[in-house]
Amino acid sequence: MDKQPEHRAALPDRALPALPALPGRLRLWLRDLCIGLRLGAFGGREGWIRNALTAVGVGIGVALLLLAASVPQIMDNRDLRVTARTATGFAHMEPVERSDTSVVMADVSTEYRTDVVSGSLLRADGDRPSLPPGIDRIPAPGEMLVSPALAELLRSPDGGMLKERLGYRVTGVIGKAGLLDPGEYLFYAGTSTLTAENGGQRTEGFGGPGFEYGPVDPVLTALATLICVVLLVPVAVFIATAVRVGGERRDRRLAALRLVGADIPTTRRIAAGEALFGAVLGLAVGAAVFAVARLFAGSVRLWGLSAFPSDVVPLPGLGALILLAVPVAAVVVTLFALRSVVIEPLGVVRSAAPRRRRLWWRLLLPAAGVALLLVSDEIAGATDPELVYPVPLAGGAILVLIGVTALFPWVVDAVCGRLRGGPVSWQLAMRGLQLRSDTVTRAVSGIMVAVAGAIALQMVFAGMHDDFRETTGRSPAWGRVVVTAGYPSPEVAARMLREFGDTEGAIETVAMIQTSARTPGARWTAEGDPPPSTTLTVAGCPVLERLARLASCEDGDVFVVHGREYRASREWVDRTARKGKELIVGDPGPVPGESAHGADGLRWTLPEDSPTVWARKDVAGWEHDGVFATPGAIDADRLRHGSTTALVRADESMPDAHEHIRNTASRIDPALQIWTMRMIERDQKYTSMQTGLLAGASGTMVLIAASMLVSQIEQLRERRRLLSVLLAFGTRRSTLAWSLLWQTVLPVVLGTAVAVASGLVLGAVMLRLIGKEMTGWGLFLPVAATGPGVILLVTLVSLPSLWRMMRPDGLRTE
Template sequence: MIRFGLRLTVAGGREAVSRLVIIASAVAVGVALLLSTVAGLNAVDSQNVRYAWFNTGFEDSQPASDNAPVWWQPSGDNFAGNSIVRFDVAGTGPTSPVPPGLDRLPGPGEFFASPAMHELLATTPHDQLGARYPGHEVGIIGDDALPSPESVVIVVGRTAADLEAAGAKQVRTIGVTDPATCSRCVIGNRTDAMTLILSVVAGALLFPVLIFIGTATRLTAARREQRFAAMRLVGATPRQISVIAAVESTAAAVAGTVVGFGLFFIIRVPMAAVPFTGMPFFPSDLTLSATNVLIVGLGVPLAAAVAARFALRRVRVSPLGVTRRVTPRPPRAWRLIPLVVGVAELTWFIGRRPPTSMQQVAAFLPGFLIIMVGLIIAGPWLTLVGARLLARRANRPATLIATRRLADNPQAAFRAVSGLVLALFVTSVAVGVITTIVAYRSPQAANEGGDAALIMWAEPDDRANPDVLAVPGVRSATLVREDPSVRETGPGMNLPGVVTCADLARTPGFGRCPDGAQTAQVWPELVGYGEAADPARVWPAARFTVAEAEKLPAMTLVVNTDGTTATIERARTVLERAYPDRVRPPWWDGDFDNDFTRALTGWQQLANVVILASLPIAGCSLAVSLAGGLSERRRPFSLLRLSGVPLRMLRRVVLLESAVPLLVVALVAIGFGFGAAQLFLRAQLDYTLVAPGMGYYVTVVAGLAASLAIIMSTMPMLRRVTGPESARND
């Protein structure tokens, strides 16, 4: 029977081969996306493992070792939006451990740089970056030690005496603990958060693909059922029919699975460039385990065989089952229940956000998936409602025919557009969330004049002021001192910093003292958290005289610049050379804004992947469904043409049958998309949804216009399949 089933798979000539190719293509896309999601999770783990040595000295426990210790001092730095990871090291013997990617420890006056850091040093003026690292480059850090091709890392050699005086620690082993399993590690990916993101992305991509596969599998389903029913009438058993049906679907699924693996390896390189962890991956990170390959390679064809067995259950019950067809019962309003449940699930977590990312995965992901399933379940009922509303205003034969057909079988009508409906829901959620986050957390200028304040912590002193003031573009350097009473009694209503009014007057963009005051109470950065500098602000007077204030311990040095990258980085270099052993380097608000921008870029690229992948897949599903529907209904359409119905009227019927469920349910999907985004934002971030920009509306209109264009593209087929010869009984 298996051989016979394989012969029947292509026995229908061009039509059978076309059906096989379409099903295989749908399966291939689904397999490629599934493999990409699995490989993405594996890539996050691989990237995290290479962060392990960054946490040297911070692991929960270190194995015993007879190695000679190495002085180890990690620190961070920034340059023009790039986060630099720096390690100062000094070996104490020939057996001192060596970090991965290096062939030896650098000596005093030497450093190893990652490829990205090497490029920065080679293309940047020395006084903006290179002067921070005395000595010369002696090698490139290997890729096996870098989490990403864009990792900016430098390992600087120092003397043991310098690092001991700077408070560095001694370690005998280089860290190898995965940050995902290390409670004390300070750098690495939050793999549970990545699981949340990739799970949502996988669901958003796989739902349209599954609909596409289902639509392709049902292509010419009526004719196949008639063929199997005829075989039953001549003596075939239900089991034999099941085997034949399973062979047909499995053959297409096997071919699609093979192509899907090939497609995955084609898209693996561009997928590696998507920085959804904040940094891109190496292509070699997107790997598949043997278990992954076996599950997908065997599971997809097996699922196709099971689906085919259930798809033709009517034929197995009775060989006359395909002819005993009646109008299905109309869908009922209970189909809205899953939508209500999904909304209620997301609503319940407002004010009850789980504390960990994995708990947030379990909290929010089911709500989104339930709403997506709810749209599929509620779609036929919404289509029926739309058809009935249109029928009340119908005044043309084409409208009456279309609404009657929609009312008779809204399930089939909605099935054709279900993929597009889900794509619009996913697009609305992604755009709504990202637009709102950008609106709440977009970078802001440090003050109204476009200046930028570079801030130095860790008790600076006046000896750096003349040097930093000599940098072109630096306007002032204000020393903020610490109020001991605030430190002892708690902040209360007092501000923790003290500044002389003379110094504050040289920094007019950050406010002024009250009239007659000698000193003022200020924030350490001269601006409050989340605030912009305000020249009109009047700080409260402090109780210290100028002489008393100058004896207070230094707290921060606020350097006011013209805001240009060159000025900021030159001033930062001067300060770092003056204080080489500060673990926390000078910073300004733009450093944090750049970190956010990188993360936002990753989210936007993921959203673009979802939108650009789901819309074409849904369009293909629509085209296949329309073509299959016209092929199945060619005899009744031919009879209508023989009875005198003009072809243009049949075209209007087909257009209305597809456009009504598309437009009605699309509006509902968009509404639920924004509603789900609002609930998620309130529960997770306590934000209120911000309306998206014009780009979203252009995307939606373009998607709907493309869908209508796909519908119109099937009209030439209507002429071919409704000729007089199609009116004959087969």
Template sequence: MSARQWSRDLAMGARFAVTGGREAWVRVLLTAVGVGLGVALLLLTTALPSALASRHDRESARNDMTYSSAVKKKSDRTLVVADADTVFRDQDVRGRLLVPDGPRAPLPPGVSAFPAAGEMLVSPALDRLLKSADGTLLRERLGYRISGTIADGGLVDPHELAYYAGAEGLKVTGTSTGRIERIEAFGSTGQSEAMDPVLLLLVLIVFVVLLMPVGVFIAAAVRFGGERRDRRLAALRLVGADGRMTRRIAAGEALAGALVGLALGAGFFLIGRQIAGLVMVFRISVFPDDLDPAPALVALVALAVPAAAVAVTLLALRGVVIEPLGVVRTARPSRRRLWWRLLLPLGGLAMLYPMIGQGRSNGDFNQYLVVGGVLLLLVGITALLPWVVEAVVARLNSGGVAWQLAIRRLQLSSGSAARLVNGIAVAVAGAIALQMLFAGVDDDYTRINKNDLTRAQMSVDLPAGVTLARAVRQLSGTRGVTRATALGRTDAGDGRNEPSNSTPATVGDCAALRETAVLPSCADGDVFAVENAEWDTGTAKLDKAGTGLYLNPSYGSNKGEEIAWTVPKGIRKAMSRKDPTGSELGGFLFTPGALPKRTASAVRQTVYLQLDESVPDVRELVRNSAARIGPLTAANTWTATTQAQKFTSIRTGLSVGATCVLMLIGASLLVSQLEQLRERRKLLSALVAFGTRRRTLSLSVLWQTAIPIALGLGLASVVGLTLGTVLLKMTGTSVSVDWASVLSMTGIGAGVVLLVTLLSLPPLIRLMRPDGLRTE
């Protein structure tokens, strides 16, 4: 067969699709909408790498904290910058205080001029928040006058809360504080930390699981209107077309729908790209311009979708005999063979098997085997589900009228019913496997904090130069704070510089010191030594009376700030106790009256706070009090656990992607359901004309949807559990099933189908009218 004949027949089919009147256009539009939704999501997915790269580039370009031990020399090209980050109602607020040393100091990205002292430049999102009623507490905390906004080039996303404020008198102290530095330029050239193999595996699986349902829906969408199309093809046989020619013409009709779908998909993508800049999903958003798919990937989508439309149509017509006087769709088709359908999931397992037990200690997982194995397992669902539906409905007979109508319809067209739920089944199977994998490796990326949340729920780190008594009064007087415990930390060593033996030194009043040790008795002016703390081997060597020590010995960056101190006679011993952070530090305990002069400025001071959680916004009130103490005061919220940032980002990305896929699933299912109802319009009208109750017909439509979806979800659960087990064994993690997640994923899939069914009832009722039998 020549390429010319192929192109002529395909063009004829496309011409029939667009010139066949209202019926043909409805069919093309149904196909185009289904394909367009899938294409839009594919384009958004292909644009995701560029969006993430743009976010990373902007984040690196504005990096200003080098944590270098060397303090740069002041010049007219340098800038003093201080980290003034804060949190507002669980949203991070990025803040920087700026003091230019000269007229040629580097400007941050997105900033055209430095703010004056007492003024600040804010991101558009922060500007909106501060001007709203919800931003009252944050407005009190920042206290600067807004003089301008930060351009997009200085923000990672359009919803980021960020500001640059002008300051005075910032003192650069190097990494002893880690908060104030002098820099000559913004930006970081350091390489990012490599991702460990298990996280890379998670990323691969997430992409495959999210994209696979999209491909399934596109393949189903190009078959919309299949039964009516096949009957029309019989007319072509009357005018001399042979069977192969009619199949190529049918492929041309599908090709026309796919091409219109590509155009619609491009439009949906452009609309979605603009919406992406307006909304946040799981606290993630992007600038519209960042969603720029690579030209090669766009070309691949543009070629693959029409090619898939032609291939799927030709494959679907293999079992259809088109004769001049009608279509034989094999009312009693030959039974589907099972053996070749089992080869797909078995082949997937065979590809994954060599990596079982590899874990994270044996390098990266083979990306091709991972992608191929997971694809075969998920494609196996689409191959097995038609066989399962056919085998089950063939054995279902007895029941009421609605049940009989539904079962008979399923027995006649089990393939169409399976296509309706293939996408849901694939999505649920992938979600179950991912939930198992995430739950299995969660402990590896979650650190249980030792903080004792019964003794404190927040801590406030005070910068150098802050008077401790004033800070404690300020924090204690905050509404919702029930207790404030202040402790200072430094070190004591046997040498001025780089001591060979050192031990912690803790400063506090008697009540505060009892939070770190069991004291026999205490009064201001006492000093204690704690020798039995965990991991402390230095105290017993240093606490001998008359031993000369240095408080705050230098370790490279704070030379000249050491303070000489001699261990007094009769130093009292105390027993160690875990402090509010869950640590046993031991060492020397000083009451304020026992401290040598000048020591207070060398002590790192922290105030531990107990809160009354019933007070609204109690943590925001504490942060406001901390800001009044000083702009560099850091208020920290304590949590029971801390999760690795990359693991959390991948999980968030999965949530965002799953939300988009579920929206696609719902929209595509609704289009598919409406298409099937449209094809059965005359049949439904005939049944109503013969006296069938509308309630019976509605129930039959519900059963036609419920039975395949129940079978599909059951098969998805089996495949998902199998895939999840294999993935856990690949990562070297013990296999356990989170049944709550399995049931929730299955329930979400069933809920989407139920919602689509309810939305399809109004058009179903309109179709159930006897006048639907009229024809021209």
């Protein structure tokens, strides 16, 4: 028998692109891939339709991956901007001497409804003041420079109450260099009265190190890691599915290459080159989509954050990895798909008996993922119980989710292989799944991964949500407003009582001066424990009667107050507040190794006849203990250190009650610090994040479902002749439609079961890592129902194509 001619004889060199001198095997691979690229580029109208579908599918996935690869760059640039505008000396409270370049500043940030408005008061000490980035001058008293977003808000009708609160004239705009993101609300206001004694801090410049906040909350680390995995793994599965669009039709066309003399390895490499063309087009589409999307980065805010378009740049290593991984994945996936296909000169021959799928390694993937998650917890606990390691955490979650795609085909084969009998439509569907389940499971697997990941995320958020909801119901402090001045002032306390009492939306107000009280000569212990101390509270009798159970009160009285909740606090009060003995009040206290010499404090004797009383909870539900004194018992103007605090109970039923209170605080002193204890709002944010996750998961499913629809229509086109034969033998169209529906429904049901089980396992392990408990086990039902609903919708949309292809002319051939 004659030797089979080599493919070079059938494909003359003049038809092939010239290649440089390379090793023989590499040259052969490149030549075959180039032939495939040429076939993909000049495959006619149907070929370009297939390439367009592949390019769109791959392009969307690539754009998402490029956006994800840009997150580290966005956060790094944000950190650099934070550092650039951080005042030197603030991080460690270092004293700064006055000079021509020094600036006195105070943080006057506030909240406006659901947004944070950052701001600072500035006063220059000399003629050459250091400037924060983004501004070219210190605003004059009564003027302010604002960010573009804040300027737009102040001009809008929605910003009326905020404009009233700030009360400065806008004279300029802060440049990009001084903003964290385009949507940040920021202002710098000038003042002539701010000093280091009334709440200001002096700095010699900007660009110093920021505050050290310690390790990141392990709950946030675990949550962020899981979110990244859940969002990106389905995208990877989506890309792997998209590059195989039209694979079966391509197999038949490649039979022509076998007819002209190409051997089987060559044909497979040419097929990989054709898929490579679609993947390269997908990279171009993805890069274009990413380039357009980054232009709108400043218009999109997620959890109060946005980014400048110039910051949305993928890390070079990650970007190169994405650009390399997608073409390589296209080649590898195509070669892997053709491993069970024999392309003969007269057609495509597929294995009549599918290979038996092995179960052990499919179970090994999720088992290894769970083990890795548990080991990551042990490793973190061995070094620091407060740490969570994101790398093993991400690896474990990825293995569990990939285990869904590995286990799903085995489940479909195991179930479908044991089903017998039933209606004709059911038998046709089962036979199709028994012989060609790969195509269906491949299309469904991406959605199953998204379902499993969304269920795990929903479980984690539910555990955190329930924890916050329990806290909200237990504490009476939520909804209260705390207004604090960083200095003691009887005048400010009086204004707080009077003006907050007249403020619309304020129901009750308590205002007081608080400072420290210590015994003279107190030292830190050798073990590093601080000396006993307590709090001195100065206020009028109406306020003190609201804070303690007093039998009577007159100006000049002093009381020793015990709290009921903490016994240790009562012991410190008794050890410090010794009746008839001297106290040092208004002193910052001793540092380790030194005594409280009282150089900055006021020596004051606690009266011998001071009664001991019990504390009463204030408007926020807190107890105040220590020493209570009326203004006639101590001159609060002589206190050098301390604070002036007002506790305000707002009318939660009144719209913008908190905004009215903040406006009043700004009139009293723009440098007042305001805290609104509204865990209910925080609870609503967690609820909105859960809703957003459900919407994001559904969007991912719709994205993958689009690819499934393309794959479904392509399969129908491939089976046009088979459908025509069945129709010619008398099979009803409704029977074929039901067959298509059953062929989709069963894998969806099985895949949903696998996804729910995997998601519940992953969610339970993640809850264990962050120390939360799961209570609402039925929360997975909406997510689990979304996947089947999307797939059934795809099936219904593909029915018109099925109807058009069931025609007798499908039997015609050449």
